[in-house]
Amino acid sequence: VARYEGVSPSVIRRLPRYYRFLEDLQKKDVHRISSRELSQLMNLTASQIRQDLNCFGGFGQQGYGYNVDALLGEIGNILGLHKGYKVILIGAGNLGLAIAKHMSFETKGFNLIGIFDKQKELIGMPVRHLVISDVNRLENFCKTFSPQVAILCIPREEAPELADRLVNYGIKGFWNFSHYDLAMDYQDIAVENVHLGDSLMTLCYEISEILE
Ligand code: NAI
Known part of the structure; x- marks a missing residue:
């Protein structure tokens, strides 16, 4: 409720x-x-x-x-900013690493407890207070630490299957950067789809009003 x-x-x-x-x-x-x-x-x-x-x-x-x-x-x-919900990040590429390194989770209601990727070269790399883990360990990790939220920084085509798995592992919310529209797929799962490009396109419209 x-x-x-x-x-x-x-x-x-x-x-x-x-x-x-x-x-x-x-x-x-x-x-x-x-x-x-x-x-x-x-x-x-x-x-x-x-x-x-x-x-x-x-x-x-x-x-x-x-x-x-x-x-x-x-x-x-x-907003519940004191809650410290446990969040994991999947996809430690350019975007994922930027978010993991620069976002102030603690002041926004969250606590980053895990970072995952499938690329062997990235596994073990330190990021802030964490090291990147193998995505194969996701299920065990979720069973042990029960994160509530996942940040998806993976390519669009990887998103639907991974999101399904995460929901099965108990994830209740997504901060989704993957460009795959997750909101349609689930009930009782909180989804924030983020498209930086939307903001850029809006700027394009606004600037064209000024320049033309
Ligand atoms: P990237 O290629 O640098 O990083 C993607 C990472 O995800 C790689 O390290 C890859 O190994 C990992 N990965 C792929 N599939 C995986 C899986 N199933 N499990 C675990 N790890 C997996 O790409 P980048 O630049 O970081 O972008 C990531 C995605 O975010 C892209 O699809 C891009 O289009 C999107 N993007 C979205 C934005 C937005 O505003 N929503 C802004 C910029 C990028």
């Missing part, structure tokens, strides 16, 4: 952005902000912000605005 039933996915999708802005404010030692200031900063209307945050009971106070620390804590709780 969803914890915040009835809250639209588009509101949930906006929460990380609120979180990011509030985190910046907190780093600058700002502890209180009016809804007007926050809305200007984020290029939203004050009523949009109120509507979004009211879905969770609303955290603002009339005449006071928002308490940055409290709101940051609340949004962090809603």
Whole structure:
């Protein structure tokens, strides 16, 4: 059962952005902000912000605005950023390694506990606090450590079969970079398909409006 039933996915999708802005404010030692200031900063209307945050009971106070620390804590709780879900990464090529090395999993609700590849030359290579393991050991690893989430950085054609195996091993969520659209295949499995190219194509449209 969803914890915040009835809250639209588009509101949930906006929460990380609120979180990011509030985190910046907190780093600058700002502890209180009016809804007007926050809305200007984020290029939203004050009523949009109120509507979004009211879905969770609303955290603002009339005449006071928002308490940055409290709101940051609340949004962090809603997103579950303290959960430290166990995540594994499959495919330690260019993209997989960049993600494994540079993503701050701990601040985003996750704990990277394993990296896997099928290429013999990569196995045993250290990456951060881990070493790359043979993908043949995936089943045993999952039985022993019960990761909940998998990051797929493998080619598209490898994705469907591997994802099926991972679901059988108990994986409940995918951060999927493989360009294979996993969302269609499963119920009760969380899937975030990431296509950096979508953002690039959007930029292409926007820049063509400026240049032409
Ligand atoms: P890469 O060829 O450098 O790395 C792929 C790695 O996956 C290799 O190390 C390979 O040995 C491993 N691999 C392949 N099949 C496997 C399997 N069944 N089990 C375990 N490991 C396996 O490729 P790169 O550049 O890292 O890209 C990976 C994929 O991500 C590509 O398919 C690419 O199209 C896609 N991609 C997606 C982006 C996105 O925005 N979603 C952005 C960039 C790349």
